[in-house]
Amino acid sequence: MSDSRENFIELMGRIHQHDGQSRIHGRLFGLLLMEKKGLSLQQMADRLQVSKASVSTNARHLKEKGLIRLTSSPGDRQDYYELVSSPYDQMYDLIRKDMLDMAGQIAEAREQLEGEDSVIIERVERLEEFYRISAEVLGDIANKLRK
Amino acid sequence: MSDSRENFIELMGRIHQHDGQSRIHGRLFGLLLMEKKGLSLQQMADRLQVSKASVSTNARHLKEKGLIRLTSSPGDRQDYYELVSSPYDQMYDLIRKDMLDMAGQIAEAREQLEGEDSVIIERVERLEEFYRISAEVLGDIANKLRK
DNA sequence: TTTATCGTTCAATATGTATTGAACAATAAT
């Protein structure tokens, strides 16, 4: 494993951690992004020097998010994981969903604030708008990428 | 403090925590969003039932991010904090800066990968683009809000 | 001067959760 690859993989670990996932989650994504062919759980655990338990759970999470996919070869009972062809639109969608969810939660909270001063209500509406508009523009990008 | 306000404040605590800040950071933001007039550190600590140490540090962070501002009254040596008139464009800017920073870090890592397969390089370029484009569109919204 | 108030800093601790090791079921190999 070259230094420049390790460097990239570690960067992805830090970025995913910054984004609320675990460090290994990001390292795994970085590792598979560096590999054209799928890797087995054991291979990933060896290269990242982490337990296979961590690889198993984090690979599941990445798969659920649509960033990697499971593959297999005939006569081999190991699971192989590889990057999906375009994880980028999934990434836009993930942020979009998060933002939309927050906008929804704020809307719920706002509805309970009916008696409040209009200035306060308006602040909450603006906040809600922040998340909703952010979600929209990111969703637009994802759609453009897909078509 | 009404239930609906507390509910909103707690929601903001959870949202900020989800976004990588502390729970009190979000609660403080939520509290000041519910108040038209500035609150002193002691008032904020009392209403949120947290230590004044937490309020002090988190208020500083919110102030550095441009979401709240320090005010004062004549004949009173307490510090008062209130929401800035439009924290929303600051919020766009904060995400924009984060995204742009990540794009920059990925670019640095990519430059070290020169010998690699072109498929791999392209993946990294796409990833970089994801963060850069996200930063751009969010920055555009902030600019529209400001003018 | 003494006493009280206000805000900050920092070492100690509380807290949440990422990570792991071990146990396990399922399957394949011998």
Place this chain on the structure above:
DNA sequence: ATTATTGTTCAATACATATTGAACGATAAA
């Protein structure tokens, strides 16, 4: 039938950091 692989789950722990209490300096009040 026995042994070895493979992947998952979960309780235990390692780890990062949010939060606090206490000490402090600065300033105002008494």
